[in-house]
Amino acid sequence: MLRIDDLHVAYGPVQVLRGLSIEVPGGTVVALLGGNGSGKSTTLKAILGAVASQGGSIRFADREIRGLRPEAIVPLGITLVPQGRRIFAPLSVRENLRLGAFTRRDRDGIRDDLQAVLRRFPEMVGWLGSRGGKLSVGQQQVVAFGRGLMARPRLLLLDEPSAGLAPKLVERLAAIIEQIHQDGTSILLVEQNVHLALSVADFGYVLRDGRIAMAEPAERLRGNQELIRHYLGG
Helix, strand or coil: CEEEEEEEEEECCEEEEEEEEEEECCCCEEEEECCCCCCHHHHHHHHHCCCCCCEEEEEECCEECCCCCHHHHHHHCEEEECCCCCCCCCCEHHHHHHHCCCCCCCHHHHHHHHHHHHHHCHHHHHHCCCEHHHCCHHHHHHHHHHHHHCCCCCEEEEECCCCCCCHHHHHHHHHHHHHHHHCCCEEEEECCCHHHHHHHCCEEEEEECCEEEEEEEHHHHHCCHHHHHHHHCC
16 A cells, blocks of 8 residues: 655755665554654654655655645545644634544535444534534543544554553553554554553554564564663663
8 A cells, every 4th residue: 555665864964764665555454663863753754744754755646745745635535633632722622523524515415424433423513613622632532543544544654652651541542542443544653652652553564763674473583582671662
């Protein structure tokens, strides 16, 4: 579904990605792991067209998308749930959810998808009129997932979804990711919580200094504690 080959990204003189190559097959959850500054979030931004790349290829569903802008990429079926949730505080939950469908014009489909999101997260029914800024961190994360699903993605990019969540909410987060995956959405997960990421992923890449240091099935990475300590410091 998604294939990145020899991707290079720099911020001015600072080279962040140095020939990155990864693949997310259709119907899978792939974890992208690494320490702070390793290039994980930059990878997601490059996929979505939010940062420019200096070389390489990004192909989605057999189409080259490197060089396209985000407004052209999202309708193809790629959606980002950003780090920090980025809920619009003055807007209601209903308005935040509908913003997830900003590239769509099919009103009936948007209405149906809103109902589908509320069936998936029934607790949100009671929040629809509440302002986003009044919600707890955990509630905001649920809304962020719902907003992402309103774009009807084929590939969901998740950037550090467990950041700031209490342990009980992390368990709920794992269940949400697994449910979305079971419904047929492919997922590329960037996550500092190694145990969470490898518990839901099929395959994992370990990123270090903008390069892939290790690529293994998640089950194999889960069993390699020395590897996790060495590359991830956990």
